Amino acid sequence: MSDARRNGATPISAVLFDFDFTLADSSEPVIECVNFALRGLGLPEAPTHEVMRTIGLHLSDTLVELAGAEHRPRAKVFLDLFEKRSDIVMVEGTEVYDDVPDAVAALKERGMRLGIVSTKYRRRIEKILDRDGLLSSFDTIIGGDDVTRHKLDPQPIHMALASLGVPVDKAVYVGDSLPDAQAAQAAGVRFVAALSGTTELHEFEEYAMAGYVSTVNRTDFVEVLERISNGSS
Numbered sequence: 001m002s003d004a005r006r007n008g009a010t011p012i013s014a015v016l017f018d019f020d021f022t023l024a025d026s027s028e029p030v031i032e033c034v035n036f037a038l039r040g041l042g043l044p045e046a047p048t049h050e051v052m053r054t055i056g057l058h059l060s061d062t063l064v065e066l067a068g069a070e071h072r073p074r075a076k077v078f079l080d081l082f083e084k085r086s087d088i089v090m091v092e093g094t095e096v097y098d099d100v101p102d103a104v105a106a107l108k109e110r111g112m113r114l115g116i117v118s119t120k121y122r123r124r125i126e127k128i129l130d131r132d133g134l135l136s137s138f139d140t141i142i143g144g145d146d147v148t149r150h151k152l153d154p155q156p157i158h159m160a161l162a163s164l165g166v167p168v169d170k171a172v173y174v175g176d177s178l179p180d181a182q183a184a185q186a187a188g189v190r191f192v193a194a195l196s197g198t199t200e201l202h203e204f205e206e207y208a209m210a211g212y213v214s215t216v217n218r219t220d221f222v223e224v225l226e227r228i229s230n231g232s233s
Contacts, residue, residue, distance in 0.1 A: 011229040014166040015107055016157060016189070018175035019118035019125055020055050021197030023100050023216060026120075029086065029093030030055050034062065037081035041074055043067050052198050056177045058119050058150040083121075091127045096134065097196065099217035104137045106218040107225075115160045117173065117183075119144040119151060140164055151179045154187035161189075172210060172228060174221075181207040192224060 020026050031052070035045040046066040054062040059082055060075035071078075107114060114137060116125060122143030129135040140163040142156045149155040161171055173184040176197030181204055184191035190210035195201055201212060211224035 010169045012112070012170055012172055012225055014113040014115065014161065014164050014171040015225070016115045016117050016160050016171060016173045017216070018056060018173075018177070018180050018194075019116050019120050021176040022174055022180075022194045023116070024094050024096045024128060026090065026094040027052060027055065029089040032089055032093075033082045033085040034066070036085040037063075037078045038067065040081040041067075041071070041078060043071070049198075055197070056119060056151075056175075056179055058144065086124070090124050091131065094124075094128050096128065096132050097215060099215050101132070101134060102218045103216045103221050104134060106222055108137055110222075113139045113164045113166060115140040115142070115164060117142045117151075117156045117160050121145045151183035152186060154183060157183060157187035157189055161187075172225070174216065178203060178207070181209070190228060192221075192228075 017023050020030070031048055034051050034054075038045055050066060054065050057065065059079045060072060063075050063078045064072050104114065116138055118125060120143055122141050122145060125141055125143055126135055129138065140160050142160045142163075144150060147156045147159060157173055158168075161168060168188045172190045172192050173180065173187070174192045174194055175181065175184070176194045177199050181191050181193065185207055191207065193199075193201065193204045193209055193212040194216055195212060196215045204212070210228045213220040213224055
């Protein structure tokens with residue numbers, strides 16, 4: 001019997017990732033698209049730092065955060081405007097973080113099933129990953145257009161795990177934001193915080209973290225994953 005089994009731990013066999021600010025930086029095109037949509041609604045542009053804090057939210061929540069709850073009925077128009085501009089700038093303007101390809105290769109070498117759960121549309125994630133030669137490394141991708149309920153709801157994470165055939169106790173979800181932590185908690189999946197976004201470590205303290213990394217890189221992430229699998233997180 002392995003040490004992990006003797007310690008009562010359940011070895012991890014699947015890793016699910018958020019996309020924006022976890023695996024890639026899409027801040028410039030997102031800011032452009034958000035402000036394009038706000039202008040289209042006749043609203044003032046939002047400051048960069050405020051838009052950055054909303055990256056990863058569903059776009060209806062982004063509108064509420066930036067313009068107020070009274071604008072929620074206009075969310076469909078906001079989304080349509082965002083998507084119109086996103087079709088032009090999103091893929092080209094998004095950059096996968098430099099450490100990610102090596103980290104993904106290390107996880108695949110260890111036999112991990114990999115997935116992405118994001119509010120970003122799946123087709124855009126696929127185009128970005130395909131451009132960088134990473135698409136085949138991911139066994140499932142659940143985008144915002146694949147679900148009826150979005151983070152904080154556990155539906156997207158549960159859908160990804162069902163696709164992989166992996167139970168919740170053998171998976172981790174990696175994300176950069178509080179909605180990611182809340183979604184993992186709701187889904188009953190262990191959460192690893194990536195500090196590559198705008199959320200600082202102390203902000204995650206009210207949620208159960210299995211670990212954290214400054215970025216998704218081979219050395220730090222594999223170490224965290226091994227600690228979790230051995231029951232020492």
